[in-house]
Amino acid sequence: MKRILLILILFPVLAIAQQLQSPNGSFELQFQVENGVPTYQLDYNEETIVAKSSLGFELKDMESLLSGFTLKGEKTSSFDETWEPVWGEVGSIRNQYNELLVLLEQESTQRFLNIRFRLFDDGLGFRYEFPEQPNLSYFIISEEKTQFAMTGDHIAFWIPGDYDTQEYNYTTSKLSEVSSLMEQAITPNASQTPSSKTGVQTALMLKSNTGTYINLHEAALIEYAAMHLDVDASNFTLTSHLTPDAVGNKGYMQAPRNTPWRTIIASKNAGDILLSNITLNLNEPTTYEDTSWIKPVKYIGVWWEMITGKSSWAYTDIPSVKLGETDYSNTEPNGRHAANTEHVKSYIDFAAQHGFEQVLVEGWNQGWEDWFGKSKDYVFDFLTPYPDFDVIELREYAKSKNVKLMMHHETSGSVRNYERYMDKAYQFMVDNNYNSVKSGYVGDIIPRGEYHYGQWAVNHYLYAVKKAAAYKIMVNAHEAVRPTGLSRTYPNLIGNESARGTEYEAFGGNNPDHTTILPFTRLIGGPMDYTPGIFEPDVSKYNPQNNSWVNTTIARQLALYVTMYSPLQMAADLPETYNKHLDAFQFIKDVALDWEESLVLEAEPGDFITYARKEKGSNHWFVGRTNDEEPRTSKIAFDFLDKDKKYIATIYADAKDAHYKKNPKAYTIKKYRVSDSSKLSQYCAPGGGYAISIFEVTDNSQLKGVKRL
Incomplete structure (x- = not known):
C-alpha cells in the first residue's frame, strides 16, 4: 500500500477535459481545471485558434479567483430559435448553440464560480457567473484575467486601449509590433486616458498566417466595466484589462451576478465575420412589449456646418455664462449661430422636399459659450432655448411639413447634471414632438475621475436608454461606451458613435x-x-x-x-452642396x-x-x-x-x-x-x-x- 500511495503522489491523475462542439461540428471547445486553474481551448476545423488560456479574477483585499479550483459539476444543453429584430441587417436571426456550464469550487475558501460557454457555428461566447453563496456576496474586482492565447504573430487591426475614447485611426500591424507603434497611434482627443503601453480595444480583428480571421469582443455589457486587451508580445497572449473607476477599482459586484460575455468569432472567410450574429444572440430578447414607436430614421441637420467651423453652436461670443443666470436678451449675437428659427426652417423645407423624416438641430439651447473643457457641472438644462430659436414656431412648422426635429443633448461629460434634468428634458421632447435624441459626452466625465468606459458611466448610458423608453424616445448616443449588442434588448438604442x-x-x-x-x-x-x-x-x-x-x-x-x-442615417453635407449634385x-x-x-x-x-x-x-x-x-x-x-x-x-x-x-x-x-x-x-x-x-x-x-x- 505504501508503494502504491507513493506512485499516486508522484503521478497524479490528469485533469479530464470537458468537450463541446458547435451544432455543425466546425468548432470544438475544451475546458479543464489543470492544477486548480480553469482553462479553455478553442479549435476551428481542427485548427487551434485559441490555445490553452486561463480564466479568473483578482479581487481586492481577498484571495484571488485564479487557482485552487475543482470541478464540482457540469451541465450541457442545446438551444435553437429564430427571432425577428425590431430593425436590423436581416429580417430574422437564428440563435442556435450548444452550451456547457461548468460549476467550480475554490476549496480553500469554499467560494463558487460558474462559467457558461455557448458554442455557435460561427464562434464562442462565454461568461462568468457568481451564484448566491455565503462566502462571496459583496466583492470588488481588481482585474479580470481572461486570456486569449493566439497561436502566432497575427496581423491585427487595432486602436489603442483607452478608458475614455475610441476616436482613433486604426493601425494595421503584427501583434508583436503593437507596443512599438503605440506612441504614434495615440493621437489627441478631447478626453483620453490610454490604458497601457500594450493595450488595444475590442472589437479586435485579427488574421492568422493560415488565413483564419478571428474577432474578439464582448456582448451584453451591463453593470460592468468595458474590457480592453493587453498584448504579451512574447507569446501572443491577450489578457483582459477592465476600465477602472476614480479610485482604481474595476468592478463592484454583488452575487448573484453575471459578467458580460466574451466573444470569439472565427472563419476562413472574412465576410462571415461581418455577418455573424453572435453579439446580438448573446443579449436578452427585447424587453419592451410595444415597439411600434421605434422606427429607422433618415435625417439631415445643421451639424456639418458647425463641425467645419462655418457656423457656431453658441449664440454669442461672451467668454463666460452661467446656467439660469446669464441674460441673453442683453448680449450681442455673434451672427454665426446656426440653430436659429429661419435657418432651421430652410433645413425643414429641404427635408420635406426630399423625403427625409427628421432634422437634427444642435446648439439650440443656452450654455454653449463655455461648455467645452471647463469641467462645469451645471452646464446645460436641456430645456431653455436661445432667443433666436423659437421652439413652438419650429414645432408647428415641422408638423406642417410632415417632418420632426431631432433633439440634441450634449452633456459636456457632466453625467450627474444630465440625470438631474433627464425627466424634464424627455418630457420637453414629448411636448414638442421630438421622438429621438442625439446625446453627447464630450470631455472628461463628471463626477471627476470617472471614465467613459468604467462601470459607473456604463450604468448611466443604459439608465438613459431605459428612461428614454418610458417616454417613447429613441437614443443615438455619441462618445458613450462601444455597443455590445444591447440594441436587441433595448431597440430604442437606435445608434451610437463610439468611434x-x-x-x-x-x-x-x-x-x-x-x-x-x-x-x-x-x-x-x-x-x-x-x-x-x-x-x-x-x-x-x-x-x-x-x-x-x-x-x-x-x-x-x-x-x-x-x-x-x-x-439611423444622416445626409451630413449642406443642402446647397446637395443641390449641385x-x-x-x-x-x-x-x-x-x-x-x-x-x-x-x-x-x-x-x-x-x-x-x-x-x-x-x-x-x-x-x-x-x-x-x-x-x-x-x-x-x-x-x-x-x-x-x-x-x-x-x-x-x-x-x-x-x-x-x-x-x-x-x-x-x-x-x-x-x-x-x-x-x-x-x-x-x-x-x-x-x-x-x-x-x-x-x-x-x-x-x-x-x-x-x-
Whole structure:
C-alpha cells in the first residue's frame, strides 16, 4: 500500500477535459481545471485558434479567483430559435448553440464560480457567473484575467486601449509590433486616458498566417466595466484589462451576478465575420412589449456646418455664462449661430422636399459659450432655448411639413447634471414632438475621475436608454461606451458613435482605409452613426480657416450608406452642396434603412468591403463598395436576385480619373438591365468605391432604351 500511495503522489491523475462542439461540428471547445486553474481551448476545423488560456479574477483585499479550483459539476444543453429584430441587417436571426456550464469550487475558501460557454457555428461566447453563496456576496474586482492565447504573430487591426475614447485611426500591424507603434497611434482627443503601453480595444480583428480571421469582443455589457486587451508580445497572449473607476477599482459586484460575455468569432472567410450574429444572440430578447414607436430614421441637420467651423453652436461670443443666470436678451449675437428659427426652417423645407423624416438641430439651447473643457457641472438644462430659436414656431412648422426635429443633448461629460434634468428634458421632447435624441459626452466625465468606459458611466448610458423608453424616445448616443449588442434588448438604442466618425474629416482627416476596417471592429457590437454623405471634400470651401480634406470620393460616400450599417442615417453635407449634385443625391434618397437580407460579396479588412442588402418589405436591393487607398477592380455577380424577375440597376461609380485627393468629385451614373445571371466588373478609385440601387421592373416599358449589363 505504501508503494502504491507513493506512485499516486508522484503521478497524479490528469485533469479530464470537458468537450463541446458547435451544432455543425466546425468548432470544438475544451475546458479543464489543470492544477486548480480553469482553462479553455478553442479549435476551428481542427485548427487551434485559441490555445490553452486561463480564466479568473483578482479581487481586492481577498484571495484571488485564479487557482485552487475543482470541478464540482457540469451541465450541457442545446438551444435553437429564430427571432425577428425590431430593425436590423436581416429580417430574422437564428440563435442556435450548444452550451456547457461548468460549476467550480475554490476549496480553500469554499467560494463558487460558474462559467457558461455557448458554442455557435460561427464562434464562442462565454461568461462568468457568481451564484448566491455565503462566502462571496459583496466583492470588488481588481482585474479580470481572461486570456486569449493566439497561436502566432497575427496581423491585427487595432486602436489603442483607452478608458475614455475610441476616436482613433486604426493601425494595421503584427501583434508583436503593437507596443512599438503605440506612441504614434495615440493621437489627441478631447478626453483620453490610454490604458497601457500594450493595450488595444475590442472589437479586435485579427488574421492568422493560415488565413483564419478571428474577432474578439464582448456582448451584453451591463453593470460592468468595458474590457480592453493587453498584448504579451512574447507569446501572443491577450489578457483582459477592465476600465477602472476614480479610485482604481474595476468592478463592484454583488452575487448573484453575471459578467458580460466574451466573444470569439472565427472563419476562413472574412465576410462571415461581418455577418455573424453572435453579439446580438448573446443579449436578452427585447424587453419592451410595444415597439411600434421605434422606427429607422433618415435625417439631415445643421451639424456639418458647425463641425467645419462655418457656423457656431453658441449664440454669442461672451467668454463666460452661467446656467439660469446669464441674460441673453442683453448680449450681442455673434451672427454665426446656426440653430436659429429661419435657418432651421430652410433645413425643414429641404427635408420635406426630399423625403427625409427628421432634422437634427444642435446648439439650440443656452450654455454653449463655455461648455467645452471647463469641467462645469451645471452646464446645460436641456430645456431653455436661445432667443433666436423659437421652439413652438419650429414645432408647428415641422408638423406642417410632415417632418420632426431631432433633439440634441450634449452633456459636456457632466453625467450627474444630465440625470438631474433627464425627466424634464424627455418630457420637453414629448411636448414638442421630438421622438429621438442625439446625446453627447464630450470631455472628461463628471463626477471627476470617472471614465467613459468604467462601470459607473456604463450604468448611466443604459439608465438613459431605459428612461428614454418610458417616454417613447429613441437614443443615438455619441462618445458613450462601444455597443455590445444591447440594441436587441433595448431597440430604442437606435445608434451610437463610439468611434472615429466623419467629423474627424474636418479635424484633419480619417485614413482612406478607415471604412474598410470599422465594419470588422466597431460595427461588430452594433450600428454606428457615421454621418456619411459628404460631397464637398474641401472643407475650406465652408470655412477658409479650416484646410482639412475629406479622404473620399463622392461614389464612396454613397457606398457608406450600405457598408456602414445603421438604422439611423444622416445626409451630413449642406443642402446647397446637395443641390449641385442632385443626380448623385438621388441614391441617398433611395437607399433603405431596414433590411430583410444582407450579403457580403467581397471583403478583406483594411482593403475593401462590398455588401448587397435587400430592403425589408420590398424587392429592392442596394450594393455598396468601400475601397482603401489602392485602385482596385471589384467583380461581383447578381445571383442574389430572383430568377424570374427583371431589374434596373443604377450604378454610381468612380470615374476613370477619380481619386480621393486629386479628383474626388469625378463620378459616373449609368443604368443597366440586370438579372440573376448578370455580372459586374467595376473600377474603384483610390479612396473610392461605388453604390448600386436595384429596383424590380414590373412594367416592360421601363426597360426601353436600357442596355443589358
